[in-house]
Amino acid sequence: MSTPVPANSLSYLALGDSYTIGQSVDETLRWPVQLVAAMREQGIRLADPVIIARTGWTTEDLLRGIGAKGDLGTYDLVSLLIGVNDQFQGLSVDGYRQRFRELLQISIEVAEGKPEHVIVLSIPDWSYTPYAETIERPDISAEIDAFNAVAREESELAEVYYFDITPLTRPAAYDQDLFAVDGLHPSAKMYTLWVEMILPKVNDLFSG
Numbered sequence: 001m002s003t004p005v006p007a008n009s010l011s012y013l014a015l016g017d018s019y020t021i022g023q024s025v026d027e028t029l030r031w032p033v034q035l036v037a038a039m040r041e042q043g044i045r046l047a048d049p050v051i052i053a054r055t056g057w058t059t060e061d062l063l064r065g066i067g068a069k070g071d072l073g074t075y076d077l078v079s080l081l082i083g084v085n086d087q088f089q090g091l092s093v094d095g096y097r098q099r100f101r102e103l104l105q106i107s108i109e110v111a112e113g114k115p116e117h118v119i120v121l122s123i124p125d126w127s128y129t130p131y132a133e134t135i136e137r138p139d140i141s142a143e144i145d146a147f148n149a150v151a152r153e154e155s156e157l158a159e160v161y162y163f164d165i166t167p168l169t170r171p172a173a174y175d176q177d178l179f180a181v182d183g184l185h186p187s188a189k190m191y192t193l194w195v196e197m198i199l200p201k202v203n204d205l206f207s208g
Helices: 031-041 059-069 084-088 093-110 137-158 188-207
Strands: 012-016 050-053 077-081 118-121 161-163
Touching: 012 031, 012 059, 012 093, 031 188, 050 059, 059 093, 077 093, 077 188, 084 093, 084 137, 093 118, 093 137, 118 137, 118 188, 137 161, 161 188
Parallel strands: 012 050, 012 077, 077 118, 118 161
Antiparallel strands: none
């Protein structure tokens, strides 16, 4: 259960897909929730994350989901992790670039125009999961690399923070504890590895 924090806490919006909602793990173990807990341990008052994400969402779905919310208001921190379903559904990298760029613009606007308050996570490589044992792993990995190259390039152009968590997901085939019970999504242990990578930068952002 989340620890209550004062009303003047920093706000956090998490945008994404199944990885952001933590498909097949307890809600308290989603990576955005783990990040909040870790920040609080550092003495930084961060409110529970507001999450706009759903399993199976592509960049287009996320844009529609955001639009359905109307006025999002503003947040002190915004995270964006999206694209695996664009790759899985065979959507083009060029189309992904256009929609990802739009999502970055929205994220920065919601972060009060502060790109340094937006963090982007790379797309995990699901080809290393038990679910994908019979699928051509090199082909999937190459496609994910192509999508991630776009995400990195657009993130750098927008001057937001980009975290390459993909390498953490590739040795996962050798550690079954890094998978959720569905054999496809990350476990809480995997999400903790992501948070450990992100935490120092986010901590520096707000500790000053």
